Amino acid sequence: xxxxxxxxxxxxxxxxxxxxxxxxxxxxxxxxxxxxxxxxxxxxxxxxxxxxxxxxxxxxxxxxxxxxxxxxxxxxxxxxxxxxxxxxxxxxxxxxxxxxxxxxxxxxxxxxxxxxxxxxxxxxxxxxxxxxxxxxxxxxxxxxxxxxxxxxxxxxxxxxxxxxxxxxxxxxxxxxxxxxxxxxxxxxxxxxxxxxxxxxxxxxxxxxxxxxxxxxxxxxxxxxxxxxxxxxxxxxxxxxxxxxxxxxxxxxxxxxxxxxxxxxxxxxxxxxxxxxxxxxxxxxxxxxxxxxxxxxxxxxxxxxxxxxxxxxxxxxxxxxxxxxxxxxxxxxxxxxxxxxxxxxxxxxxxxxxxxxxxxxxxxxxxxxxxxxxxxxxxxxxxxxxxxxxxxxxx
Numbered sequence: 001x002x003x004x005x006x007x008x009x010x011x012x013x014x015x016x017x018x019x020x021x022x023x024x025x026x027x028x029x030x031x032x033x034x035x036x037x038x039x040x041x042x043x044x045x046x047x048x049x050x051x052x053x054x055x056x057x058x059x060x061x062x063x064x065x066x067x068x069x070x071x072x073x074x075x076x077x078x079x080x081x082x083x084x085x086x087x088x089x090x091x092x093x094x095x096x097x098x099x100x101x102x103x104x105x106x107x108x109x110x111x112x113x114x115x116x117x118x119x120x121x122x123x124x125x126x127x128x129x130x131x132x133x134x135x136x137x138x139x140x141x142x143x144x145x146x147x148x149x150x151x152x153x154x155x156x157x158x159x160x161x162x163x164x165x166x167x168x169x170x171x172x173x174x175x176x177x178x179x180x181x182x183x184x185x186x187x188x189x190x191x192x193x194x195x196x197x198x199x200x201x202x203x204x205x206x207x208x209x210x211x212x213x214x215x216x217x218x219x220x221x222x223x224x225x226x227x228x229x230x231x232x233x234x235x236x237x238x239x240x241x242x243x244x245x246x247x248x249x250x251x252x253x254x255x256x257x258x259x260x261x262x263x264x265x266x267x268x269x270x271x272x273x274x275x276x277x278x279x280x281x282x283x284x285x286x287x288x289x290x291x292x293x294x295x296x297x298x299x300x301x302x303x304x305x306x307x308x309x310x311x312x313x314x315x316x317x318x319x320x321x322x323x324x325x326x327x328x329x330x331x332x333x334x335x336x337x338x339x340x341x342x343x344x345x346x347x348x349x350x351x352x353x354x355x356x357x358x359x360x361x362x363x364x365x366x367x368x369x370x371x372x373x374x375x376x377x378x379x380x381x382x383x384x385x386x387x388x389x390x391x392x393x394x
Contacts, residue, residue, distance in 0.1 A: 024059025082111020146196025148256020
């Protein structure tokens with residue numbers, strides 16, 4: 001090792017059944033009185049969200065709710081959340097929801113106190129604005145186990161016109177505290193559990209395979225794969241299985257912590273699919289993961305073979321390294337079938353099907369995406385074309 005490295009794991013996490021009930025007292029103890037709860041428009045109407053807001057009131061707080069998040073989060077949603085923050089004269093932000101709501105919640109305080117379009121804070125803006133130091137206090141409560149956005153230092157938002165994903169990145173937007181309560185994820189529909197769970201698994205797998213140097217993240221990612229491999233089928237099969245829900249919530253956070261090491265070509269493909277066809281991010285990762293891992297076999301057989309052992313894949317401890325690595329890729333395909341993720345893009349039956357006519361645009365977006373730069377095997381535009389073509393086979 002010839003270069004210096006810097007590591008940080010700063011987020012305070014309150015984990016376990018009932019953790020969400022501590023938020024009101026936590027904020028009140030800090031002198032906060034007027035939280036803005038950022039959530040999505042569907043979740044806001046459900047009893048779990050209404051009960052949470054009521055509990056904040058019972059703690060003596062005066063919450064307001066911004067429920068303008070829907071679909072893949074956008075710049076305009078973040079700007080609207082900032083306007084809601086200012087209108088409420090809020091003194092803190094509570095993110096309550098899945099990855100989309102939490103990504104918006106991370107930057108609502110910026111938008112609400114600085115008065116600038118959030119697009120000006122994306123990391124590659126030609127005149128990117130520096131992130132201010134005195135941001136409003138922010139806590140996060142995940143209601144899905146997938147993105148791990150609650151422990152991440154980036155917010156991924158899409159341009160409203162082009163749907164291109166843009167990234168606001170700064171340690172300053174990290175949640176000051178996370179309240180990870182598996183009770184909030186109970187009884188999620190099986191398709192949502194499967195898609196978000198595959199997202200969590202993908203984060204752990206890709207971060208481990210990244211050639212970047214970060215042994216701390218490697219250890220977290222390997223354990224995240226072990227946990228998710230045993231818990232995801234159970235969580236999909238039985239939404240009330242609290243142990244499986246807890247395990248998936250932990251695996252989700254572990255994946256998001258691990259991928260500060262970087263990701264890979266699965267995410268580049270998924271970002272393209274979300275941009276071009278508006279696919280749910282976790283579902284896109286789930287569809288593409290085994291296709292990309294098969295592509296990676298030649299460059300990452302050793303690590304894939306180790307993941308086969310961790311996931312307790314049949315035959316993982318016998319045969320050549322290449323055979324064991326191939327067994328892990330085969331296991332990914334079997335897992336997808338088990339939890340109801342389409343094997344291919346051709347099998348996706350969403351409102352906007354993906355077709356061969358989309359491939360040139362998908363290749364263009366994926367090739368520009370930074371995630372594939374830390375894929376263990378370099379990806380050219382021709383490689384992406386072959387990956388999408390393979391995934392479109394019926």
